[in-house]
Amino acid sequence: MQKNNSPYIVEMKNITKTFPGTKALDKVSLRLRKGEIHALVGENGAGKSTLMNVLTGQFFCDSGDLYVEGEPVRFSSPKEAMKKSIILVPQELNLVMEASVAENIFLGNEKVSGIWIDWKKVQKEAKKLLELLSVEID
Ligand SMILES: Nc1ncnc2c1ncn2[C@@H]1O[C@H](COP(=O)(O)OP(=O)(O)O)[C@@H](O)[C@H]1O
Ligand SMILES: [Mg+2]
Structure with a gap:
């Protein structure tokens, strides 16, 4: 498939997902433009989580x-989605x-750093984040 000139940062088209015995998503489409905030609303079991799990x-x-x-x-993993800045919190x-x-x-x-985890950096960055939130945790 070719890249199109879409005005959307994210577009899901006709997404269908079936679990054994349940069609969780039946041709669901969702389009998001840059800067928009959306609420996905529906009763329990409507398929909200499944849609977000497909997206992420x-x-x-x-x-x-x-x-x-x-x-x-x-995407075959959340890590791949993360590379495109798509993250589920x-x-x-x-x-x-x-x-x-x-x-x-x-x-x-x-x-x-290379193949090793840079624990000093992990600690330093974590400290920065906690300071940003004004929380004092060891
Ligand atoms: N891992 C799973 N295995 C089997 N069925 C699932 C699984 N996840 C969700 N479902 C089913 O898919 C449907 C949609 O669920 P879900 O996406 O969790 O809905 P919502 O988040 O809107 O409450 C439900 O019928 C649910 O039971
Ligand atoms: Mg849910």
Whole structure:
């Protein structure tokens, strides 16, 4: 597929996703322009989470197309979606209780230097973020 001159930063077209026994999404389309804020509203089981999981690379859809800035994409993981600045911030955060605050903040997004995690940088960046939020946590 070719990149089109889309006015949308994100476009989902005719997304269908079936789980065993349930058609969670039936040709759902969503278009977002730069700077817009949307609320996705629907009753429990309407398919909101599934749609966002498709957008953020958690699930593959069975059919349909996804474009980011007019470019056709197909994310196979949240990490791939993140490369296009598409991130899902879940309502309920799961923390790794055994890990430090800094480790939790950068979980899956660690600061690396070559093949090694740069823990000093992780700590420094975490400190900056906490200061920004005016929270005092060790
Ligand atoms: N991993 C899954 N396996 C099987 N069925 C699922 C799964 N995730 C969601 N569903 C089903 O898909 C439908 C849509 O669910 P969901 O996207 O979670 O809705 P919402 O977020 O709007 O409450 C529901 O019928 C739900 O039971
Ligand atoms: Mg949900």
